[in-house]
Amino acid sequence: MAEKPTVAFYWCASCGGCEEAVVDVAHGILDIVNAVNIGFWPVALDFKKGDVEDVPDGFYAATFINGAIRNSEQEEMVKLLRKKSGLVFALGACAHLGGIPSLANLTSKEEILEYVYRRSPSTENAQNTYPAKVYRDAAIKLELPEFFDRVYPLNQIIDVDYYIPGCAPPSELVADVFMKILKGELPKKGAVLSPNKSLCSSCFLNDTKPEKLLIKELKRPHLTVIDPDKCFLLQGLVCMGPATRTGCNERCIHGGMPCRGCFGPLDGVLDQGLSMLSALGSILDFTPEQEKELDGVIGKIGDPAGTFYRFSLGASIFYRQDGKRGGE
Amino acid sequence: MSQKITIDPITRLEGHGKIEIFLNESGDVDRAFLQIPELRGFEKFCVGRPAEEMARITPRICGVCPTAHHMASTKALDDLYKVSPTPAAKAIRELFYNMFMFEDHLLHFFYLGGPDFVVGPEAPKAERNILGVIGKVGLEVASQLITMRKSVRDLMSEMAGKVIHPVFGLPGGVSKRVTEEQREKIKKVSHQALDFAEFTLKVFDNVVLKNPKYVELVTGDTYKLKTYYMGMVDKTDRVNFYDGDIKIIDPSGKEFGRFKGIGYLDWIGEHVEPWSFIKFPYLKKLGWRGFEDGDNTCLYRVAPMARLNAAIGMATPKAQEAYEWFYQILGEKPVHYTLAYHWARVIEVMQAAEEMVRLSNIPELTDQDIRNIPTETPKEGVGIVEAPRGTLIHHYKSDENGIITEANLIVATVSNSAAISLNIEKAAKNLIKNGNVNDGLLNMVEMAFRPYDPCFGCATHSLPGEMPLTIYLRDPSGNLIREIKRGS
Amino acid sequence: MFEPKIVAFFCNWCTYTAADLAGVSRMKYSPNVRIIRVMCSGRIDPELIVKAFEKGADGVIIGGCHPGDCHYQNGNHKTLRRYKLLKGLVEQFDIEWERLRLEWISASEGEKVQRVSNEFTEQIRVLGPIQMKGGRVVHG
Ligand code: SF4
Ligand code: SF4
Ligand code: SF4
Numbered sequence: 001m002a003e004k005p006t007v008a009f010y011w012c013a014s015c016g017g018c019e020e021a022v023v024d025v026a027h028g029i030l031d032i033v034n035a036v037n038i039g040f041w042p043v044a045l046d047f048k049k050g051d052v053e054d055v056p057d058g059f060y061a062a063t064f065i066n067g068a069i070r071n072s073e074q075e076e077m078v079k080l081l082r083k084k085s086g087l088v089f090a091l092g093a094c095a096h097l098g099g100i101p102s103l104a105n106l107t108s109k110e111e112i113l114e115y116v117y118r119r120s121p122s123t124e125n126a127q128n129t130y131p132a133k134v135y136r137d138a139a140i141k142l143e144l145p146e147f148f149d150r151v152y153p154l155n156q157i158i159d160v161d162y163y164i165p166g167c168a169p170p171s172e173l174v175a176d177v178f179m180k181i182l183k184g185e186l187p188k189k190g191a192v193l194s195p196n197k198s199l200c201s202s203c204f205l206n207d208t209k210p211e212k213l214l215i216k217e218l219k220r221p222h223l224t225v226i227d228p229d230k231c232f233l234l235q236g237l238v239c240m241g242p243a244t245r246t247g248c249n250e251r252c253i254h255g256g257m258p259c260r261g262c263f264g265p266l267d268g269v270l271d272q273g274l275s276m277l278s279a280l281g282s283i284l285d286f287t288p289e290q291e292k293e294l295d296g297v298i299g300k301i302g303d304p305a306g307t308f309y310r311f312s313l314g315a316s317i318f319y320r321q322d323g324k325r326g327g328e
Numbered sequence: 329m330s331q332k333i334t335i336d337p338i339t340r341l342e343g344h345g346k347i348e349i350f351l352n353e354s355g356d357v358d359r360a361f362l363q364i365p366e367l368r369g370f371e372k373f374c375v376g377r378p379a380e381e382m383a384r385i386t387p388r389i390c391g392v393c394p395t396a397h398h399m400a401s402t403k404a405l406d407d408l409y410k411v412s413p414t415p416a417a418k419a420i421r422e423l424f425y426n427m428f429m430f431e432d433h434l435l436h437f438f439y440l441g442g443p444d445f446v447v448g449p450e451a452p453k454a455e456r457n458i459l460g461v462i463g464k465v466g467l468e469v470a471s472q473l474i475t476m477r478k479s480v481r482d483l484m485s486e487m488a489g490k491v492i493h494p495v496f497g498l499p500g501g502v503s504k505r506v507t508e509e510q511r512e513k514i515k516k517v518s519h520q521a522l523d524f525a526e527f528t529l530k531v532f533d534n535v536v537l538k539n540p541k542y543v544e545l546v547t548g549d550t551y552k553l554k555t556y557y558m559g560m561v562d563k564t565d566r567v568n569f570y571d572g573d574i575k576i577i578d579p580s581g582k583e584f585g586r587f588k589g590i591g592y593l594d595w596i597g598e599h600v601e602p603w604s605f606i607k608f609p610y611l612k613k614l615g616w617r618g619f620e621d622g623d624n625t626c627l628y629r630v631a632p633m634a635r636l637n638a639a640i641g642m643a644t645p646k647a648q649e650a651y652e653w654f655y656q657i658l659g660e661k662p663v664h665y666t667l668a669y670h671w672a673r674v675i676e677v678m679q680a681a682e683e684m685v686r687l688s689n690i691p692e693l694t695d696q697d698i699r700n701i702p703t704e705t706p707k708e709g710v711g712i713v714e715a716p717r718g719t720l721i722h723h724y725k726s727d728e729n730g731i732i733t734e735a736n737l738i739v740a741t742v743s744n745s746a747a748i749s750l751n752i753e754k755a756a757k758n759l760i761k762n763g764n765v766n767d768g769l770l771n772m773v774e775m776a777f778r779p780y781d782p783c784f785g786c787a788t789h790s791l792p793g794e795m796p797l798t799i800y801l802r803d804p805s806g807n808l809i810r811e812i813k814r815g816s
Numbered sequence: 817m818f819e820p821k822i823v824a825f826f827c828n829w830c831t832y833t834a835a836d837l838a839g840v841s842r843m844k845y846s847p848n849v850r851i852i853r854v855m856c857s858g859r860i861d862p863e864l865i866v867k868a869f870e871k872g873a874d875g876v877i878i879g880g881c882h883p884g885d886c887h888y889q890n891g892n893h894k895t896l897r898r899y900k901l902l903k904g905l906v907e908q909f910d911i912e913w914e915r916l917r918l919e920w921i922s923a924s925e926g927e928k929v930q931r932v933s934n935e936f937t938e939q940i941r942v943l944g945p946i947q948m949k950g951g952r953v954v955h956g
């Protein structure tokens with residue numbers, strides 16, 4: 001390659017785990033790092049927004065954005081990066097689907113502020129002080145950023161070319177994507193860069209499932225002796241495997257715990273939570289005559305939204321206004 | 329002072345750390361502010377979630393120290409359900425936790441502290457990064473470091489499903505056992521870890537302590553801060569990361585208080601300032617006294633040096649040796665020199681490695697009995713661990729079905745937030761006189777907060793080991809005089 | 817007066833036929849209800865229901881064969897289970913669960929279509945227009 005392509009990284013409302021995943025790659029395969037110029041990486045390198053403004057449109061061959069979108073600064077920045085980039089990759093569950101931070105969409109900004117700064121048991125705040133957008137004291141003027149009411153996945157703000165799923169994405173997957181970019185082997189625009197099959201299809205416990213899976217009860221992991229060698233759903237534990245894309249190497253299942261769905265839905269599924277709900281509806285073994293028992297079992301889920309949408313609440317059609325989805 | 333505000337409920341880490349410095353009429357520093365525009369809405373949006381899921385949700389507060397949150401959460405769940413982990417589960421958790429302390433501390437020392445220490449504060453800026461460290465200690469060591477970290481992290485993935493956001497913690501135990509086969513691997517890696525810890529301490533001795541300029545800087549006034557200290561201790565009052573009492577000492581070294589679990593509410597208060605999303609914890613019994621250090625302060629500090637100060641020693645022999653050397657050289661206890669945090673961190677690396685070796689050998693590690701199933705009705709629970717960056721507290725309440733009704737989190741870096749601000753202000757006051765701004769200001773100010781390994785610089789985990797930072801200098805009427813950016 | 821938009825997913829073999837019967841028998845029922853014919857209530861994906869809400873339906877009725885009468889044996893068993901699961905979920909999104917209704921209506925029960933449609937329309941009229949949190953983008 002004569003001219004090294006320049007890539008950029010940016011992070012929005014993120015925990016830093018996706019960055020770790022990238023750093024893990026950088027350690028492992030230096031040849032990839034050597035094959036590109038890193039043009040913009042606020043986490044690692046100094047930059048000015050002006051630097052990004054100055055480069056010609058489409059300058060960055062590929063830009064990786066992790067974290068959900070929460071405030072106007074992030075919105076501005078990702079819109080600018082969109083303009084300056086050839087390809088935009090949503091990296092990780094937060095950028096892809098809203099991630100765990102988007103569980104905040106179930107509550108309101110006001111409730112959060114009230115709790116954190118007033119009601120939390122360790123807070124002492126008789127003066128009723130809240131962080132202010134603008135704080136003045138004589139000549140001192142300090143400003144804090146302004147935030148949106150909701151948490152958005154990246155594709156609700158800008159056009160996204162590809163999605164790298166996972167929370168965090170396995171570094172092997174990130175490495176694989178880098179390879180594909182360098183070799184020019186990327187699939188069709190809009191693809192989620194992991195096989196379009198369910199986690200169950202690759203799960204090492206899939207064989208333990210009977211041909212027709214039916215269950216009579218739902219259990220919670222901490223109250224159950226879990227058999228690590230038997231499909232969790234079969235044991236009555238909610239496992240998101242049927243409604244989740246494969247590609248993580250069944251990490252949680254190997255850890256002895258059911259899947260929570262961080263790889264998001266399969267192609268063509270508009271809403272991961274509803275897809276899980278539908279799957280569960282099919283396997284709960286109750287007839288209409290057993291409505292009472294059914295109610296009891298369903299009641300055990302306790303928190304359907306937080307369970308079925310652990311990583312994808314921000315992308316749920318309950319919230320969406322523009323019909324877009326990860327991987328479309 | 330209460331104003332209508334619109335802020336982010338969830339963001340952990342936002343854009344740049346921002347420091348605002350205001351000068352007075354004569355051009356000296358009036359006040360300095362470190363603003364981190366982050367707020368964890370986690371406390372609120374965890375409400376309504378099943379309690380047992382907290383250990384899988386809260387790690388997303390931070391992808392740099394997810395294990396600390398996972399463990400604090402798991403312990404809070406033990407307490408919520410009043411169930412103890414089985415001996416095997418406790419051994420597995422403790423081993424896992426020490427592995428995490430080891431790799432996290434090590435990385436920070438070499439990538440972050442390293443540039444200041446190993447290369448030396450006087451070295452040209454272009455060399456004051458991980459590459460400079462490599463230049464000094466040799467490429468082979470650098471690759472050893474990478475391999476070391478990788479083998480520990482790979483083992484952690486094997487034990488807990490994932491290393492970034494582990495999944496195995498459950499009230500009363502863990503979801504995955506350790507096999508004899510794994511034990512052999514763990515033993516091997518633990519011994520390598522021990523060797524590496526010894527080597528790291530040697531690097532510190534040879535490269536850092538033999539540099540009088542550096543020792544002078546450490547023990548100078550610029551970075552000194554007199555505060556209370558807080559840290560976890562075991563039954564014999566020695567440093568522990570996973571479990572024990574939280575002990576507080578006053579600036580003279582006398583024990584000031586001690587608590588466990590829910591007792592934190594008697595000792596810690598959190599103060600709110602209108603210019604920051606971070607709250608400022610202080611000692612409740614003293615009342616909020618503002619951003620002041622000294623004998624009259626209400627502030628306490630956490631993290632490596634605070635832990636060493638609060639304890640009477642380390643729990644393991646080699647770390648204990650290093651501990652004694654530390655206090656002998658620095659000549660005071662408690663040590664108030666902020667830059668000594670780096671050294672304390674390396675001593676903790678040693679304890680973590682020694683603990684890995686010890687725990688990899690105990691018989692119960694491979695026992696199959698890894699779960700006690702809770703039988704009590706859940707109500708309220710507190711879990712506390714020592715995160716690399718200090719005491720970390722998770723406090724949950726739930727209904728009788730174990731659905732969270734309230735969650736309070738005191739995150740390590742937050743406990744140090746007032747001290748970090750003070751350290752920065754102090755450094756700025758020392759370095760800016762009569763409106764003259766020393767060009768080394770940026771580095772010196774950075775050196776003031778780096779010892780804390782602040783988590784808002786998750787940033788700092790990346791390759792060049794530099795946290796993006798902007799300093800704004802303003803005249804008495806608030807006009808911007810200068811903007812200093814790293815690298816510009 | 818607020819005129820609610822109501823989407824009804826009716827099973828071809830029973831409830832849809834009943835609605836037809838109601839029409840033929842000139843039983844007047846609420847014009848707010850727009851019927852969508854499906855082959856079996858078991859074919860109504862939860863996604864369709866929420867999509868109806870998202871696109872502005874103020875209420876959704878699901879009509880299927882009585883238990884035991886499903887043309888595909890137990891399609892309606894699934895329907896009931898999904899409906900129950902969905903109810904719990906809908907509430908967490910601050911949508912009143914009364915906006916979603918499941919009825920077993922056989923081919924001969926034209927008047928039940930009439931009664932349910934009218935009742936439901938009134939009920940939704942009282943609830944007012946649907947508010948989906950995600951319906952608008954609120955910045956700042
Ligand atoms: S996807 Fe997971 S690892 Fe990545 S930023 Fe979001 S919470 Fe962190
Ligand atoms: S339901 Fe879970 S445990 Fe069972 S096969 Fe699917 S992914 Fe594996
Ligand atoms: S098992 Fe599920 S939750 Fe766990 S990493 Fe894989 S996709 Fe994510």
Ligand code: FES
Nearest residue numbers: 827856886887891
């Ligand atoms: S055919 Fe009518 S519900 Fe199945």
